Amino acid sequence: MAKEPKKEGESGEESGEFADFMADISQEIAQRVESLDAKPKAPPPEAKKTPIAPDAGLIGEWPNIADRMIEEMR
């Protein structure tokens, strides 16, 4: 059976307890939404860089390994 609960202290006005609760929750939600909206979008993934061996000082001058191969084949 379904029943309606007792309505203690029933009143049409916003009660202090509920008003306080609403104020806190509204503030909390506003902060959360703001922080979500303000979050910087993830930067686009960087292009893969050719790994630089510690003893290959010059390799960093080529943007990628294909360029270096072409250069060395010349």
Place this chain on the structure above:
Amino acid sequence: MSVVNYGTREITCKIVYYGPGRSGKTTNLQHIYSQLPEERKGKMVSLATDTDRTLFFDFLPLDLGTISGFATRFQLYTVPGQVYYAATRKLVLQGVDGVVFVADSQSRQLAENIESLQDLHANLADEGLDPRTLPLVMQYNKRDLPAGEISSIEDLDETLNFRDMPYYSGTAINGGGVFETLRSVASLVLSRLSAPAAKES
């Protein structure tokens, strides 16, 4: 259940009041309902037996209106505390975002509190939810009973609150601690909005 839906601009939180039979779960919801202004009063549904114990569950939809552009709704449920309604408790826990564990402070109810807490953890685990990370708040209810009949807050906390969750003393029968508890669990649930898994579009 998704907590925030950017597509429909809705925030929906499901909060379940858990605990042993007669610990005061329904009383918590009844107090909240009694404090709602008329325009926000939906229908609280209680399904009770002839002896007035919760048979299936209580449900209180709490429509908070539009906050920061999001239609915000809290759905408050209780579970039947009696041991033999295990299947119902499991069902009500589906999609839960936060739990209030209402413990009965009476010393003679300590074993029931422990059993119910273990039952909660088992059911959460069955739902694939991690009891260590789900927002959970303890309420030690019935603090208005004579001191000789109830355990101290410290003892209850040491026995039941191994996760060091926020806890509140409650006298739900006259509203004591009810909104503090709700505010706390709501805050914990909302703090998870930033979790990427909770954001849907």
